[in-house]
Amino acid sequence: MTGRALDLTLHLLDRQVLDQDGGMVCNVDDVEFLVPDDGAPPYITTLLTGPAALAPRLGGLLGRWVLSAYQLLGERHDKEPDRIPYELVTDIAASVKVSRTRAEMGVHPGEDRARQYFVDRIPGARHESS
Amino acid sequence: MKKMLQVTLGILTAIGGFVDIGDLVANALVGSRFGMSLAWVVVVGVIGICLYAEMAGRVAAVTGRAVFDLVRERMGPRTALLNLAASNLVNLLTLAAEVAGVALALQLATSVSYLLFVPMVAFLVWFVIWRMPFEQMERMFGLAGLALLVFAVALWQLGPDWGSLVHQATHPTVQSGEGHPTYWYYAIALFGAAMTPYEVFFFSSGAVEEKWSTKDLNLERANVYVGFPLGGLLSIAIAATTAVVFLPRGIEVEHLSQVALPTVMALGKVGLALLILGFVAATFGAALETTLSSGYAVSQYFGWQWGKLVKPKDAARFHAVVLLSLILGVMIVLTTLDPIKVTEYSLVFSAVALPLTYFPILVVANDPGYMKDKVNSRFSNTLATAYLILITVVAVAAIPLMIATKAGQ
Amino acid sequence: MKRAPAVATTALAVLLTATACVGPSRTDGDFELKAGNTAKAVSSALGTARLAADAASRGDATSNYVSVVLGEAEQDASAAQATFDSYQPPSAAADKLRTDLDATLSDAIDGLTALRITARRGQLDRLSRISRQLGPVATTLEQISEKYS
Numbered sequence: 278m279t280g281r282a283l284d285l286t287l288h289l290l291d292r293q294v295l296d297q298d299g300g301m302v303c304n305v306d307d308v309e310f311l312v313p314d315d316g317a318p319p320y321i322t323t324l325l326t327g328p329a330a331l332a333p334r335l336g337g338l339l340g341r342w343v344l345s346a347y348q349l350l351g352e353r354h355d356k357e358p359d360r361i362p363y364e365l366v367t368d369i370a371a372s373v374k375v376s377r378t379r380a381e382m383g384v385h386p387g388e389d390r391a392r393q394y395f396v397d398r399i400p401g402a403r404h405e406s407s
Numbered sequence: 408m409k410k411m412l413q414v415t416l417g418i419l420t421a422i423g424g425f426v427d428i429g430d431l432v433a434n435a436l437v438g439s440r441f442g443m444s445l446a447w448v449v450v451v452g453v454i455g456i457c458l459y460a461e462m463a464g465r466v467a468a469v470t471g472r473a474v475f476d477l478v479r480e481r482m483g484p485r486t487a488l489l490n491l492a493a494s495n496l497v498n499l500l501t502l503a504a505e506v507a508g509v510a511l512a513l514q515l516a517t518s519v520s521y522l523l524f525v526p527m528v529a530f531l532v533w534f535v536i537w538r539m540p541f542e543q544m545e546r547m548f549g550l551a552g553l554a555l556l557v558f559a560v561a562l563w564q565l566g567p568d569w570g571s572l573v574h575q576a577t578h579p580t581v582q583s584g585e586g587h588p589t590y591w592y593y594a595i596a597l598f599g600a601a602m603t604p605y606e607v608f609f610f611s612s613g614a615v616e617e618k619w620s621t622k623d624l625n626l627e628r629a630n631v632y633v634g635f636p637l638g639g640l641l642s643i644a645i646a647a648t649t650a651v652v653f654l655p656r657g658i659e660v661e662h663l664s665q666v667a668l669p670t671v672m673a674l675g676k677v678g679l680a681l682l683i684l685g686f687v688a689a690t691f692g693a694a695l696e697t698t699l700s701s702g703y704a705v706s707q708y709f710g711w712q713w714g715k716l717v718k719p720k721d722a723a724r725f726h727a728v729v730l731l732s733l734i735l736g737v738m739i740v741l742t743t744l745d746p747i748k749v750t751e752y753s754l755v756f757s758a759v760a761l762p763l764t765y766f767p768i769l770v771v772a773n774d775p776g777y778m779k780d781k782v783n784s785r786f787s788n789t790l791a792t793a794y795l796i797l798i799t800v801v802a803v804a805a806i807p808l809m810i811a812t813k814a815g816q
Numbered sequence: 817m818k819r820a821p822a823v824a825t826t827a828l829a830v831l832l833t834a835t836a837c838v839g840p841s842r843t844d845g846d847f848e849l850k851a852g853n854t855a856k857a858v859s860s861a862l863g864t865a866r867l868a869a870d871a872a873s874r875g876d877a878t879s880n881y882v883s884v885v886l887g888e889a890e891q892d893a894s895a896a897q898a899t900f901d902s903y904q905p906p907s908a909a910a911d912k913l914r915t916d917l918d919a920t921l922s923d924a925i926d927g928l929t930a931l932r933i934t935a936r937r938g939q940l941d942r943l944s945r946i947s948r949q950l951g952p953v954a955t956t957l958e959q960i961s962e963k964y965s
Contacts, residue, residue: 291484292480294710300712300717300721301706301710301713302710303709304708305710339488371470372470372472387711387724388723388724396723397720397723401719403720405716514884515880515881515884516878517880518879518881584965657863657961658860658863661888662885664885671868671871674876675876675877676875676878
């Protein structure tokens with residue numbers, strides 16, 4: 278996936294990230310890119326996700342609220358976003374596909390917490406309903 | 408038969424969207440106060456929802472992406488977050504009313520106060536979402552909701568002056584004793600009822616849950632074109648029964664029990680039994696629809712795993728949102744706010760949020776980057792643009808009219 | 817678009833207060849209009865109850881269902897009367913209208929109570945007789961409602 282020209286806002290930002298099994302991982306909340314010194318066009322290095330990446334894009338009061346709600350829930354104490362190295366991206370279409378499983382990505386601490394403290398304790402959480 | 412069962416997603420979406428507790432009462436009320444003179448709004452609404460639900464379902468089938476996903480991507484995270492807050496507020500009010508609606512239907516059967524049924528109903532809603540396969544859920548409540556067709560039978564049995572009903576519908580005039588603002592207020596409420604955002608959230612997410620793909624586009628269209636017109640037909644039949652029985656007697660409908668009365672008069676206890684079955688199925692279906700929609704919208708905004716297809720533990724935050732919404736909904740009902748008033752208001756508020764939901768659907772349905780050769784035809788684009796203008800006008804007029812008419816009093 | 821939730825919240829607040837408050841009636845005309853609306857509301861409740869009572873005595877409705885309908889009709893009528901009684905009559909003429917209408921309203925509500933009690937006892941066959949007796953009250957209410965609205 279190198280060398281393709283992308284319109285960031287149109288093709289990448291706010292898209293759903295899917296893992297190699299088609300499971301939903303997160304949205305692309307922001308990206309990090311590198312501007313080479315030699316004047317070559319900038320390229321994307323990392324996809325950023327999580328409220329810490331989303332909040333600056335929301336801006337203002339709304340962004341601060343999202344961030345403090347997130348910290349209040351105790352998901353994370355630092356203000357660092359979760360990162361997905363761009364090398365893992367295999368396809369960018371209606372959604373962004375990556376070559377790992379959800380468990381390997383480790384970018385959804387909130388999901389883990391909700392599972393660990395809440396959903397997993399309800400009988401039947403480990404059975405498929407369909 | 409198998410083919411016929413495959414349109415149950417559309418039927419459940421439409422029955423839950425068109426003849427939920429608020430609409431049951433709103434349609435009956437409109438019939439009793441305005442006769443058939445607002446039937447045209449239902450027709451306009453049905454065409455609008457068919458158009459946009461078809462687009463949303465097509466986008467979901469082709470790209471696997473549901474409506475709120477598109478809302479965020481096209482409107483940006485900031486506007487989408489505001490839409491999320493507004494839609495979920497409306498959704499929560501509706502959810503509360505639907506839970507109360509199931510309980511009110513049970514009250515008709517047992518004469519035990521509806522408040523006592525509320526916790527049990529809410530538990531059952533959660534249990535169905537937690538355990539019942541999507542398809543089974545859709546069939547059970549969609550098909551049981553068809554019991555409401557008894558309204559059409561009752562109308563026929565009442566032996567109305569068909570010519571006069573048709574005349575009222577085709578030559579709409581405001582009844583004497585009713586003001587024009589009130590007429591338009593109810594027009595907006597009915598239009599909002601037909602186009603409630605949770606219908607497209609649910610229908611498009613349901614399409615993903617059913618794993619529809621480009622191959623299933625005919626099935627998707629069949630769902631839309633069977634389900635929603637059926638919902639509209641039921642709405643009109645309800646209004647017609649009350650127009651026949653209550654309008655000449657100067658009776659105004661305020662309760663679910665009154666909605667049932669014309670059918671009881673025409674068909675007796677059998678009619679009553681079918682109606683209660685239909686009421687329970689439709690309101691329970693709507694409760695499922697709104698509860699799931701809250702979970703769908705929030706999860707899609709943040710990119711969390713959602714849906715009933717995966718084990719609950721793999722969609723932990725989705726199920727957490729679902730359960731939280733239900734608990735909040737029950738708390739709203741247990742304040743003993745009149746559930747019927749709550750939905751009437753939420754219909755009008757949802758009219759305000761409509762443009763933010765429907766605009767992104769139209770944009771993406773035209774994007775060949777997503778849709779390849781399945782983009783909108785020129786005809787549906789023209790129609791959809793006209794509807795978008797209409798939706799915007801309605802959104803702007805909704806709140807001022809609500810205040811001017813003291814919510815239709 | 818940014819202000820949508822704020823607008824909605826304000827509107828909800830306005831609405832909840834607007835529906836709860838009772839308007840002042842400064843003139844006779846105003847008061848008469850309120851009398852007409854009250855008569856209309858109670859007439860609507862009474863009409864519903866009589867239809868349900870007749871259906872039940874024909875054996876078309878269950879006693880549970882008819883109890884719910886009658887209970888709600890009685891509540892609606894009582895609430896309408898209570899609201900009407902809270903209006904301040906602006907003149908002697910209004911006083912008279914108030915007394916007359918109140919008497920009719922009370923008759924209607926007494927009838928509704930009788931219907932509800934009979935239905936809850938399961939004596940559905942007796943409902944149509946009570947419903948017939950309420951005919952004159954219903955006619956009076958309709959006349960008042962037409963005269964003043």
